[in-house]
Amino acid sequence: MAKVLLDNIETGMELNSDVIDRQGRVLLKAGVILTEKHLRIFNTWGILEVDIKGDISQEDAKKEYPPELIEEANQIAQIHFQHTDLNHPVIKSLFENWQTRYMDSKV
Amino acid sequence: MARSAEHIIKSTTQVASLPTIYIKIDEALNSANCSTQYLVDILGEDTALSARLLRLANSAMFNFPNKIDSVSQAITIIGTQQLRALVLASSVMKLFKDIPEDLINMEMFWRHSIACAVSARVIASLRRAANIEYFFLAGLLHDIGRLIMFKEIPNEISQALKQASETKQLLFKVEKELLGYDHSKLGGMLLKEWKLPPQLIESTAYHHNPQRSSDFKDEVAVVHAADIIANSMQLGSSGERLVPTLDSQAWQRIGLPDAIINTIINELQKQYDIAVEFVLGSDNSDELESGAA
Numbered sequence: 001m002a003k004v005l006l007d008n009i010e011t012g013m014e015l016n017s018d019v020i021d022r023q024g025r026v027l028l029k030a031g032v033i034l035t036e037k038h039l040r041i042f043n044t045w046g047i048l049e050v051d052i053k054g055d056i057s058q059e060d061a062k063k064e065y066p067p068e069l070i071e072e073a074n075q076i077a078q079i080h081f082q083h084t085d086l087n088h089p090v091i092k093s094l095f096e097n098w099q100t101r102y103m104d105s106k107v
Numbered sequence: 108m109a110r111s112a113e114h115i116i117k118s119t120t121q122v123a124s125l126p127t128i129y130i131k132i133d134e135a136l137n138s139a140n141c142s143t144q145y146l147v148d149i150l151g152e153d154t155a156l157s158a159r160l161l162r163l164a165n166s167a168m169f170n171f172p173n174k175i176d177s178v179s180q181a182i183t184i185i186g187t188q189q190l191r192a193l194v195l196a197s198s199v200m201k202l203f204k205d206i207p208e209d210l211i212n213m214e215m216f217w218r219h220s221i222a223c224a225v226s227a228r229v230i231a232s233l234r235r236a237a238n239i240e241y242f243f244l245a246g247l248l249h250d251i252g253r254l255i256m257f258k259e260i261p262n263e264i265s266q267a268l269k270q271a272s273e274t275k276q277l278l279f280k281v282e283k284e285l286l287g288y289d290h291s292k293l294g295g296m297l298l299k300e301w302k303l304p305p306q307l308i309e310s311t312a313y314h315h316n317p318q319r320s321s322d323f324k325d326e327v328a329v330v331h332a333a334d335i336i337a338n339s340m341q342l343g344s345s346g347e348r349l350v351p352t353l354d355s356q357a358w359q360r361i362g363l364p365d366a367i368i369n370t371i372i373n374e375l376q377k378q379y380d381i382a383v384e385f386v387l388g389s390d391n392s393d394e395l396e397s398g399a400a
Contacts, residue, residue, distance in 0.1 A: 003364065003366065005364070005366050005367065005369070005370060007370055007373075046233075046235045048233065048363060048364055048367055048370075049364050049366065049367070079275070079349075080339070080341075080349060080350055081339070081349075081350050082275065082349060083277055083349055083350060083351060083352050084335075084350050084351075084352055084353055085352070085353065085355070088353060088355060088358075089365035089366075089368075090332075090353060090358055090365055090368045091339075091350075091353055093365075093366075093368045093369055093372070094335075094336065094339040094340075094350070094368065094372075095339075097339075097340070097369075097372055098339060098340070098341075101340075
């Protein structure tokens with residue numbers, strides 16, 4: 001099972017648990033195989049992520065960077081983010097995004 | 108002896124009152140029966156602004172097939188909510204345009220404000236909030252207190268910038284340490300003097316301390332997070348060089364899944380350049396200014 005953001009959901013995926021909207025209403029039952037129509041419904045009802053059966057990796061294949069560059073990006077990012085809690089998932093994503101953009105600008 | 112925040116706001120409002128053109132446009136847009144012609148008449152007082160609207164409506168951003176040659180058509184295309192943001196932004200920009208370059212690069216300042224504005228609007232739309240353009244305005248204005256500092260107490264803020272950079276402290280904390288108040292307090296006070304809507308006042312006053320908000324906790328939390336996203340991505344800068352601390356309770360209050368941050372980053376990157384063009388105009392704006400008045 002995996003929580004998958006709407007952006008990454010494809011038709012044919014199977015729901016692992018019920019999809020519930022903000023008011024607690026059940027929109028779709030666990031076990032449903034998703035179709036285009038369901039994706040449109042999620043959009044309309046403001047569903048941002050759903051629980052999908054199986055092991056789905058949300059990360060694209062990581063690009064290969066030279067180890068020195070990774071180290072350099074990490075050191076500068078550590079300074080930039082020194083007043084934040086790097087264990088917070090949101091900060092972690094921002095940190096990784098900063099690192100990737102820094103490395104992409106150098107290669 | 109440092110000047111008090113109250114004293115600074117008093118002298119700021121004496122020279123920098125909110126332009127009547129914004130007050131009129133805001134009143135007109137808030138009234139139930141406002142005709143486009145009435146908006147055109149108000150905008151007619153500011154030929155440069157009318158010219159910008161025309162240029163904007165004809166820009167690639169709106170991609171309209173025919174040439175737009177009247178301000179009323181331009182308003183229809185741009186939309187009344189965006190018109191409010193544009194008039195406010197251009198009014199505030201005019202008030203604070205003579206700040207010396209060695210203190211702050213104004214383009215970089217506005218770029219940071221725009222990045223925060225776009226992030227706030229993206230978060231608000233993901234939360235299905237009403238009035239998402241207000242979040243854009245809130246982002247544009249959140250650091251206005253810095254502009255007051257650059258204008259009124261240039262020596263003190265320049266010392267704060269130096270100290271923050273040497274000690275790697277967050278700038279708003281150094282401001283507080285040196286002066287007893289920070290830019291968010293000044294900004295909130297100015298917007299209050301200007302009688303702007305309370306959610307704009309609170310999101311400016313508490314964007315570094317979201318827990319202190321009383322009536323608009325959601326709005327403040329959104330601007331708080333948006334500011335951190337804008338700083339972390341280094342899109343422009345209002346003087347701060349480091350990423351401020353995220354208040355995890357404020358993020359929780361926003362109520363979006365953690366992984367949504369990647370969607371926010373992607374949307375911000377998609378919308379940022381367009382928003383910069385919208386608020387700041389293109390580089391060659393001055394030479395076009397005379398043609399459409």
